[in-house]
Amino acid sequence: MTTATTILALDQGTTSSRAILFDRDLHIIASAQQEFPQLYPQPGWVEHDPEVLWQSQCAVMSDVLARADCPPTRVAALAIANQRETVVVWNRHTGQPVYNAIVWQCRRSADACGALKARGLEDSIRAKTGLLLDAYLSATKLQWILDHVPGARDDARRGDLLCGTIDSWLLWKLSGGATHATDYTNASRTLLFNIHTLRWDPDLLALFDIPAAMLPQVVPSSGLAAECRLPVFGTHHPPVLGIAGDQQAALFGQGAIEPGQAKNTYGTGCFLLMNTGPKAVLSHQGLLTTLTAQTRPDAPHYALEGSMFIAGAAIQWLRDELRILDNAADSSAIAAAISNTGGVYLVPAFAGLGAPHWDMYARGTLVGLTRGTGRPQIIRATLEAIAYQCVDVVDAMLADYPHPITVLRADGGAAANDFLMQFQADVLDCPVERPASMESTALGAAALAALALGWHTLDSLAARPPARVFSPAMESDHRRRLLAGWRKAVARAAKWMDS
Numbered sequence: 001m002t003t004a005t006t007i008l009a010l011d012q013g014t015t016s017s018r019a020i021l022f023d024r025d026l027h028i029i030a031s032a033q034q035e036f037p038q039l040y041p042q043p044g045w046v047e048h049d050p051e052v053l054w055q056s057q058c059a060v061m062s063d064v065l066a067r068a069d070c071p072p073t074r075v076a077a078l079a080i081a082n083q084r085e086t087v088v089v090w091n092r093h094t095g096q097p098v099y100n101a102i103v104w105q106c107r108r109s110a111d112a113c114g115a116l117k118a119r120g121l122e123d124s125i126r127a128k129t130g131l132l133l134d135a136y137l138s139a140t141k142l143q144w145i146l147d148h149v150p151g152a153r154d155d156a157r158r159g160d161l162l163c164g165t166i167d168s169w170l171l172w173k174l175s176g177g178a179t180h181a182t183d184y185t186n187a188s189r190t191l192l193f194n195i196h197t198l199r200w201d202p203d204l205l206a207l208f209d210i211p212a213a214m215l216p217q218v219v220p221s222s223g224l225a226a227e228c229r230l231p232v233f234g235t236h237h238p239p240v241l242g243i244a245g246d247q248q249a250a251l252f253g254q255g256a257i258e259p260g261q262a263k264n265t266y267g268t269g270c271f272l273l274m275n276t277g278p279k280a281v282l283s284h285q286g287l288l289t290t291l292t293a294q295t296r297p298d299a300p301h302y303a304l305e306g307s308m309f310i311a312g313a314a315i316q317w318l319r320d321e322l323r324i325l326d327n328a329a330d331s332s333a334i335a336a337a338i339s340n341t342g343g344v345y346l347v348p349a350f351a352g353l354g355a356p357h358w359d360m361y362a363r364g365t366l367v368g369l370t371r372g373t374g375r376p377q378i379i380r381a382t383l384e385a386i387a388y389q390c391v392d393v394v395d396a397m398l399a400d401y402p403h404p405i406t407v408l409r410a411d412g413g414a415a416a417n418d419f420l421m422q423f424q425a426d427v428l429d430c431p432v433e434r435p436a437s438m439e440s441t442a443l444g445a446a447a448l449a450a451l452a453l454g455w456h457t458l459d460s461l462a463a464r465p466p467a468r469v470f471s472p473a474m475e476s477d478h479r480r481r482l483l484a485g486w487r488k489a490v491a492r493a494a495k496w497m498d499s
Contacts, residue, residue: 079241082245106135129194138191181218186245247307287355350364362496
């Protein structure tokens with residue numbers, strides 16, 4: 001029999017499904033990626049077809065094994081990193097979804113969140129979950145499906161429906177319907193999970209009217225979650241040994257496992273996490289308290305998180321909607337070719353503003369335009385906006401947890417942009433480290449599986465040197481002026497919509 005020497009990581013993102021094959025040393029052997037359609041049934045609504053999403057994940061699994069000429073028996077384990085907060089509801093008997101997956105970016109339940117805030121419930125919910133009441137989290141999305149799909153609530157009460165975040169949907173499909181589970185990181189993003197007791201909270205389930213029987217079993221991020229039973233593997237049933245929501249997977253993949261260590265993922269959105277160790281720090285600055293990838297169920301660790309809804313998606317907007325950019329990678333050279341934006345600021349609040357503002361009714365704003373404003377200024381302003389948003393989050397984080405960030409570890413697609421990384425170091429006044437492989441999300445999931453296999457230790461996983469360090473080189477007065485302009489621009493975008 002062929003020795004199992006690889007880990008197959010499934011990186012299920014917001015716009016594409018990927019599969020990456022790692023060797024025992026967690027070096028990439030091969031990868032495959034496939035985009036899938038984004039569905040926008042109404043303004044502010046975002047959905048995915050769960051079956052199309054699954055089919056894309058199956059396709060890249062088969063593709064990556066073929067590219068690597070890797071027999072299925074060489075796969076020692078699978079690992080999952082997934083877009084968080086996106087939810088699916090499906091029939092436990094047929095396995096068929098009752099509605100499209102409602103994506104984390106979707107704003108349809110903003111008013112429902114507002115109503116709960118008006119009842120004065122946010123503080124008690126936050127004390128249990130570490131989360132603020134916002135439409136991007138899962139509970140109000142589940143509630144919407146049960147309330148709006150004919151017969152869904154009655155079916156749920158009879159025990160005929162299951163629900164879960166995308167990791168749960170993948171586990172169900174990978175196991176042939178044998179396993180309904182999630183890990184602590186994904187559970188902690190639902191508004192239904194008590195991050196202190198590490199249990200689904202009965203009071204929150206009652207508040208959102210979610211039957212407990214719908215919910216998955218919660219398992220550690222590293223350890224046996226399910227056995228994979230797919231035709232592509234034949235009689236071989238590799239275990240799924242690593243699961244984490246994409247941002248916690250990236251935190252683990254970046255080796256930020258000690259208190260005070262931080263990473264920022266520059267993906268579709270921008271997500272900055274700082275490890276706070278065994279202490280759950282309740283934010284007073286509009287940040288979230290969340291669980292990190294758990295390697296032991298009896299020793300939870302926590303992080304502060306600032307989530308910015310639009311980052312790389314703003315560059316896609318330049319390319320696909322404005323059509324002033326042919327290729328996202330070109331933005332770095334175009335931005336660097338001019339010395340400044342001429343006072344132009346873009347606030348990319350296309351889906352509201354995330355941390356630390358949490359303004360569901362803010363909208364995208366472009367200010368400071370003159371007759372001299374052209375394509376390069378708008379492109380540069382878009383990249384700068386990504387960095388400015390991160391400064392807002394870091395400032396809030398340091399107010400909550402006065403543990404200075406001496407370095408920020410960067411990953412995600414937009415982290416390949418040299419202009420953005422240098423500008424981030426400049427306006428943050430802090431070095432930014434970029435790893436040799438920016439596949440930190442998939443790497444983190446694979447590392448959790450490698451830990452369960454005994455291939456690595458926590459110490460060996462943390463000892464990975466960066467490929468490049470961007471050091472701050474901006475004068476402090478110039479930095480202050482730029483940030484003052486950014487805050488004025490954010491004020492213009494705030495609460496643009498009435499409801």
